[in-house]
Amino acid sequence: MSSHIVNSSQDEVKKWVKFCSNFTASDGKQHALLDNLNQDLSQKSVLSGDGFKLSAADNDVFATVHPFVIRVSDSELQKYPHVLRWMDYIQNTVGSGTTLQKINVVKSVFDPPSHPKKADKGDAESSLKKAISGQKTADKSNGSADSKKPAGETKPPENKENPTAAGNNKTSGEKKKEKEKSAGKTAEKAPEKVADKESECNISVLNIQVGLIRKAWKHPSADSLLVEEIDLGDGNVRQVVSGLAKYCSPDDLTNRHVVLITNVKPGKLRDVMSAGLVLCASTEDHTAVEPLIPPEGAKIGERISFAGFDGKPEDVLNPKKKQLDKITPHLRTDENGIATFKGVPFTTSAGPCRSSIRNGNVK
Template identity: 60%
Template sequence: MATNGTSDLKRKQGIVSSLCKHFSLDPKAFSSQVPGNDIKTLYINILKSSGKESPQNNDEVMKWIAFADSFPSDSKACHGGLNELNTDLAKKSVLLGNGFTPSEADVIVFSVIHSSMIALSTPEKEKLPHVMRWMDYIQNSEDLGALFEKILLEKPVFEPQIAKAAAKPEVTSSAKGTVQNTKIADKPDTEKNAKKSDSAKKAKGDKEAVPEKKAPEKEASDKDKELSVSLLNIQVGLIRKAWKHPSADSLLVEEIDVGEAKVRQVVSGLAKYCSPEDLTNRRVVLITNVKPGKLRDVMSEGLVLCASNEDHTKVEPLLPPEGAKPGECISFSGIDGKPEDVLNPKKKQLEKITPNLFTDEKGVATFKGIPFMTSAGPCTSSIPKASIK
């Protein structure tokens, strides 16, 4: 590792202190081990003392330990490693762990790169937005303030989402304003008609005034609700079995585990793009509150969401990250709401929502640019800038 003895010792002391805090151990018990051992050995000794077994993703932990061990202490030489880390963090919240739960790998890498990040200028930090976001999350979630100088982070990343969230009330307000203006404009006519004859006032006043005032408000409310992705119950599924549709060459039938007592049978138009073998044991994203119905005499109880390029020559199901559990619901940051029990085909909710579903330039599935999130990270596709249906 390209560093002198003093900085190497200080770096390992920081790793031991943060790992001991992570595992709720006393770092003094390991202080004598720091000078004569590398990062890997220190980690193994601390893990054994914690009484915890090696994680299932131990190979990934070792990969990040190797990254930490080879990370240069020279601030000028560290940019390559930081750029690599920034790219890796673009699609996930933590290096390893269950979605948003930091792992020992996160703690080790944080400890190693901290001094380099502190030394960067503001413009240099702005070029590493994902690393900065991750550093801020680790230092707060692991409560490392007493061990490391706090990295201050301005958070402009959230501004676009706030702007999007604010856009809906503006539209709603405008819609309500239009309804109110219409009422105001109609009122004089009603009054004029009322003055013309008492009989007209009795005939039209009760019948026309009440329905016309209430109906537009209800329609505006329904419209807003239909445009929200929260209307859809989107879940992670695992295809247990797939086969060709008995009477349609373009269709496949899948049995999908969504964490319920019984698997769901779903018919998908994927026969041109995937074989049954390709889909078996594959994770997918599906809408589970569509109205069940038969497709060519075979019952379908869901809709598998797929990404498609512009000319539809390439189509593939969205892929939840490894670690996402069958049945867990997809979430969208800043968007809350309870999904419909069953979507009403007559309201055409899907037709109004799907134009806002697409993958970004990195293949991350989004609703209006907000990622499809699971406990293990975002759902993705190998097709960037694709439509999702």
């Protein structure tokens, strides 16, 4: 790979990171930025890559502009046809059952004209006469053939001693229907197993919310642990124990917004009760760890959503199902630092959640 291609790819990534940052920070300039995005998309289907395959840049920009676009009137949206086409492509490619409100895109319906060729009257009459003549000839021929058959051959003999043989007298059409019916019963059972397996690894079972750390202090009996008091709004305050003492001080965490799973089963960590799990990004070698950062403007207590993954979270996760163990391997930050599940951003009403750690693990 040449250095020119590498530099071009890096420049493209930086371009869309800057766009997301400007769009989130700009107040009143979103229309101008949306117009720039519309022009950029006028010559391509997606933002980067080979022109067809969705990239992390597409998911990040989609999650950034969605909260603004959903509030724009239909008449104003018509100014950005390429943006609408692109957003519709993403929301239908990622999945239609999304927790994000779907962008309404009015599409033109193509109804091709039908021009049936009219048959000539003379040709029609001629064809009809031939058909009638042919039918009479066939009937006569069949009647003659049937009259020559012995009476005993008109009906297959019943085999009372061997009922299986009688069953084998079924026509090929009847046998085919029985096979299809049997295959259908087998096919009905298979999707249930697949659905059960997929539900165990569906991010929607988790209740992931935005929280604000009001206080933080060192764990009384574990040097590697910190204890945080986290506000989830509406008077919902809970205590969480995290293994962050090596990477953050209590002062670093105080008054910091975080992302946490709130429906894990409460339990004690070294004799201190914990009722949540603060999600953090980390490098591969685990030398750097930091809590995920919700965007400015995200509401305390709001639930994080994932395009294409809907459903209600479980009240409390069942540790025996090991759902977290199945889900966390799919949690990562992309090359832009956006937190994702299977490439789909952690999304709030104000945009995606981020980290300064790129291409890292999240758990």
